[in-house]
Amino acid sequence: MNTDGKRIMLGHGSGGGLMHQLIRDVFFKIFDNPLLNSAGDAAVLPRRANMMAFTTDSFVVDPVFFPGGDIGKLAVCGTINDLVAAGANPFCLSAGFIIEEGFLVKDLETIVRSMATEAKNAGVFVAAGDTKVVERGKCDQLFINTSGIGYLADERTTWQQANPICPGDHIIITGSVGDHGMAVMAARNQPDNTTGFQSDCAPLSILFNELQDKSAGIKYMNDPTRGGLASSLCELTAKKEFGAAINEEAIPVKPNVKGLCDMLGFDPLYVANEGKMLIIAAYDKGHQLVGQLKQHPLGREACRIGTITRENPGMVLMRTKIGGTRIVNMLSGEQLPRIC
Amino acid sequence: MGRFDAYHSKVLCDHLCEQIHRLAKRPLRLMEVCGGHTMAIRKHGIPSLLPDIISLLSGPGCPVCVTSPSFIDQAIYLAGQSNMIICTYGDLLRVKGSNGSLEMARTEGKNVRVIFSALEALEMARREPEKMIIFLGIGFETTAPATAAVIIQAKKHAIRNFFVLSAHKLMAPAMEAIVSNDIPINGYICPGHVSAITGTSIYKKIVEDFRIGCVVSGFEPLDLLQTIFMLVRQAETDRPALDIQYSRVVKPWGNQKAIALMEEAFETVDDWWRGLGILNASGLKPKASYHEFDAAEVFQIPANNISDPEGCICGEILKGLQLPVDCRLFGKSCTPENPEGACMVSSEGSCQTYYHYEHRR
Known part of the structure; x- marks a missing residue:
């Protein structure tokens, strides 16, 4: 036709x-x-x-x-x-x-x-x-x-049932955060000049099909879409016996994403991703897993951003770039409507 | 981009923190009066880096937080009139009047639109001449010049369907009111953007008559730590002074063009502030020569006086007398999802900021 x-x-x-x-x-x-x-x-x-x-x-x-x-x-x-x-x-x-x-x-x-x-x-x-x-x-x-x-991928029903999360486990992100949300914002606000912005939208099954079985050490995964990485971490720790300690310096954020966030008053931690995964990995398998993820184009920038802690159960604490400490809470209200 | 990276230098921040720890000998209460500062301080975890004897307080610097609930009632009343469209900055949407918020009014089908600049409202008036466009003018000297500019434009182009309902306020009268009420403060972290417009003369009285240090600060972590360092040094040497830390943006004489716009379109009026009551010459309304654009003059709007929800201590918090956690509603019936008091509504309000970055649930 x-x-x-x-x-x-x-x-x-x-x-x-x-x-x-x-x-x-x-x-x-x-x-x-x-x-x-x-x-x-x-x-x-x-x-x-x-x-x-x-x-x-x-x-x-x-x-x-x-x-x-x-x-x-x-x-x-x-x-x-x-x-x-x-x-x-x-x-x-x-x-x-x-x-x-x-x-x-x-x-x-x-x-x-x-x-x-x-x-x-x-x-x-x-x-x-x-x-x-x-x-x-x-x-x-x-x-x-x-x-x-x-x-x-195997006989379990949930992640938790297969292998419970415990203090010391590694918190891993498969790449830079906020790319999708800011690409959409750029397209919405400056449609003629979106140079440099690129949504990370990608099917992550390609990255994980080989890593879904227990030997890879993955204990939990969550894709940080609306509400971003911060909300996924809050969801993970809510009402749990453990807390999460993350390091702002370690969290990858592209410079242009950070720049647009600063300009619009957004925190990249709360901006949507569509091709990233938050992973909790067994402490003895974390390093190896990051290495495996890095071998794939969709996981090239994978890195460890923090640790599961016994202290501060139910909470996410972040060490800021300047060395301060603050709590990371769930996003309240709508930061960016119609982002996905 | 990444132009702010230098202001996040850990080495320099460490150095300033060391100096502050070395200098601070006695308990000091420093107040910031800008929502942007409130947020930046908590977001970067600055309180955790300071000696325990230094308290950082949030003053009446978030425009949404100090706005009277009856202003919301007036806006909702206008939104319900046929052919009228209310244009507002997003922050104001969720503030409750005596009978709900603008957001609730919108869900009931009333005409409320969120805009990002005053100019957008004027454009809307041009585009939709059959509608009456009411712009809610809110904010301090940072947003008031933009409102003044569109009022002047509206007159110049004879746009007859554009009006402003003004709740614009001036920063200095509230800062003076706090110190003249004997509220103990040892230094003001002065607002960067307001000062970029006004210059620094508006703080002269606070420094000279009340002997309280005023330092105009930027918004990056290094800016704020340097400002705190300067205020601590002033307090410890008992030499209160008027200083500009944010010198890359703020000049002592301010922005003369913006000041001229405000002087052309606005006159000062006595105005109501949450926590502080009515302060002399602390609000702005369109001058008589621009009355045809003043919604309060043109339309008959029923007036009513209402108070904050029972138990809400927003007023005390805005004066620095109590902390958000001292409020019995905080985190219980008053949350960002369901705000009771105005300080929980705005993302720059002291309660919401506290809830977001420091509240341990």
Whole structure:
């Protein structure tokens, strides 16, 4: 179908001919895989011995295209990363599209294509989908929901059950923080000059598929999206018998991200990431794990940023760059609306 | 970027901390009166680096915190009128009036829009001539010149659907009120951005009449430590003085253009401050020659006097008499998610800053 200048019309969500044409010419053509192509009302999935992880996430990022990605790439990576954080190898996704009347078909194709590319990179199928169109002004351009299913790498059910966290364990981040949030902010505020800003949006299954079994020493993972690294750390320690001590100096922040944060009054610790993982690793395996992560492009800047402590249970304490100490608390309220 | 890295030098910070520890002999109470300072001090963990005998207090320098709840009521009243749009800086959204906040009014469908500059509101008035645009003018001498500039622009271009509801305040009257109330303070960490506009003459009375040191400070850790060092040295040698630490930005004569804009568009009025009550000539409202842009003059807005929630000690905290943790609402019924008092609303308010960086739950 020649899509130059063509726009989505209400009829594309009607269930009739236009919708079938869109599904055939865009979704089926681009996603192209046997699970989806069977075109039934539901995909039928294989059964496996290990437990299954299931997650869902909706994406409303504004703008839909930003340096380093678009809403489609984000929707695929976000759900894959949630599965990875649970210790699962992602298997398949569903994708639901809510499209505003008037959205360019060409842009939809670009977005669907980037979803297909990321899914393929991560070895994941888009197995089911849905399309709805709403009147102009009833949603903002395009919203996408993805749900995902993955299989755990071994016989455990949760991280904690496999290997409880204890004082001395290493706190590791797989790279610089705040890249995604500031790339979106740059695209929103200075769309003509986003030079240097790049979202870190990436499917982390590529990085972790080999590291999910117990021998790698990973005890817990959390992908620090909305609320950033600080909120993930607070979530980790809340109501626990242990605390976390981190070192501001060790936390990688790109200079331009720090600069834009300073200018807008944000703290990079609270800014969203879409291609980073917070890891707690057994103290005797931490160094080796950082070495393994560094070998992969997505983990090149991996480093240890702190230690699990017996002191200050339930809290995150940070040694600041100038040597002071302060508490890191959960983000309250909304720092950046519609960042993912 | 990374232009501030030099102001984070650990070696220099260590050196200043050493000097401060060596100099400080007696208990000192230093007050900062700028929300930006409140936040920077806690964010960098500066209190943990100082001798225990030095207390850092947060004064009435967060505009949201000192604003009267009846101002919020007035704004909500206007938001409910047909054809009116309220434009506000985001910080004000969650401050409660007697019956909810602007944020709540917005969820009820009232017209409240968040903007980042006064100019945006004027542009909106140009773009939507059929609507009446009310800009909530809030803040000290840092934001007042921008409001003055748009009022002048509105008059110049005869924009008839643009109005300002002003809660602008002046910094120095509150600082003077605190020391004249015999609240024990040994030095002021003076606001960097306010001083960039006003210059330093506004602190003269505090230094000369009340013999309290005033040092205008920058916002990076090294700035703040140097300012504290200067204030400690003044206090220990009993030589209170007016100094500028933030000399890369602040000049003694200030920003003459900005001062001229304020003088052109505004006149001073007696104004209400949380914790301090009504202070003479401490607020700004549009001059008579600009009355057609003053929402308070143009519209009939019902007035009511309301007080802070029962048990709230924001007023005492703003005077440096009590700490956020002394409040029985703090961290219980009053949290950043659900603020009762104004000091918990703003990200630069002393309660929220304390909650965020020092509260051990």
